[in-house]
Every structure is written in structure tokens, then in C-alpha cells.
Amino acid sequence: MExxxxxxxxxxxxxxxxxxxxxxxxxxxxxxxxxxxGAIDGTHIPIHAPHHRAAQYISRKSYFLVLQALVNHRGLFTDIFVGWSGRAHDARIFRNSSLYRKLESGTFFPQRDFRVGDVQMALCIVRDAAYPLMPWLMKP
Known part of the structure; x- marks a missing residue:
């Protein structure tokens, strides 16, 4: 609680x-x-699940809450989203986050494009396989 x-x-x-x-x-x-x-991923935080909804919080190991974090190149948080149960998939949590809405609308990062040959590439975030592939969300 502290x-x-x-x-x-x-x-x-x-x-x-x-x-x-x-x-x-x-x-x-x-x-x-x-x-x-940035780089994004989710992590499970152990909790004492509420008795009336315990089944929603159990994952393969125990009872968890999921924290989604976007970090900078040093591993420092630049965005967090927490509160979903341990049973929820990272992609589902991501699609319901304010970060997703801001990235989708183009308001999270300032407009900066990077040219790779003839292709214009938007500023992106790296992710693991649990997240969807999007123009601004790439697998390293």
C-alpha cells in the first residue's frame, strides 16, 4: 500500500x-x-485477487494484474497502463489503452518521418510477438 x-x-x-x-x-x-x-511489453504483477472475481485474475502461475509499459532507450517508463487481469492477452490490453488511441490518432509522438530509401517510415515502437504489427509498432 505504501x-x-x-x-x-x-x-x-x-x-x-x-x-x-x-x-x-x-x-x-x-x-x-x-x-x-520506445519499446513496449507487459508484465504480470502478483496480487491477492478479489474473492468474487478470482478466476479472472489467475494465469498459468498464480493471480496477477497486468502492467503494460512503454520505455525509452534506457528502460525508463514513458507510459504505463495497469489494471487488466492476468488472463487478458497483451494485444487486447494494448488495444484498450490510451497509448493505442494516441498512437492510432497520431498524437502521441510529434510528427517525425524517417526515409529508408524511397519509403517514408513513421516514428515507431518496438514490441514482441504478442502485439499486432502496425505501421508504428514493429518487431525488432
Whole structure:
């Protein structure tokens, strides 16, 4: 509960912005991922499931809540989405997140295109196989 209180009182008031996007893009480029603004994945957080809905929170290991995180080139959070049960698939959680809506509408990142030969490529996020392939969501 101390962590929850700290997140609610301190971190919830902070607004994460991409004013400093150039160092992130440079960092990912150095790692071999040009024009990348982040990496996304989900992780399971163990919880005491509510008795009346316990079956919805159980996964193959125990009871979990899922945290979806977008991180920069240093592994620091730039977006989080938490609250779905451990039974939910990463792609379903992603499609229901505000991050997805912002990426889909083109409002999450500033407009920056990268040319690869004759192809114009939008700023993208790298992901694992659990996430859908989209013009701005790529598998490394």
C-alpha cells in the first residue's frame, strides 16, 4: 500500500512528455533500431485477487494484474497502463489503452518521418510477438 500511495500522491501528478525525443531516438539508433521512440511489453504483477472475481485474475502461475509499459532507450517508463487481469492477452490490453488511441490518432509522438530509401517510415515502437504489427509498432 505504501507504493500505491506514493504513486498516487507523487507520480500521478507528473506529466510525461516527449520534449526530449531526440536523445531517445539516438539511443535506440545506437542499439540498431533507427527512428524508434520506445519499446513496449507487459508484465504480470502478483496480487491477492478479489474473492468474487478470482478466476479472472489467475494465469498459468498464480493471480496477477497486468502492467503494460512503454520505455525509452534506457528502460525508463514513458507510459504505463495497469489494471487488466492476468488472463487478458497483451494485444487486447494494448488495444484498450490510451497509448493505442494516441498512437492510432497520431498524437502521441510529434510528427517525425524517417526515409529508408524511397519509403517514408513513421516514428515507431518496438514490441514482441504478442502485439499486432502496425505501421508504428514493429518487431525488432
Amino acid at each position: 507504493v500505491v500511495r506514493a504513486i498516487n500522491s507523487i507520480m500521478q501528478r507528473r506529466v510525461i512528455s516527449h520534449r526530449e525525443l531526440d536523445p531517445i531516438i539516438t539511443g535506440f539508433t545506437t542499439m540498431g533500431f533507427p527512428n524508434c521512440g
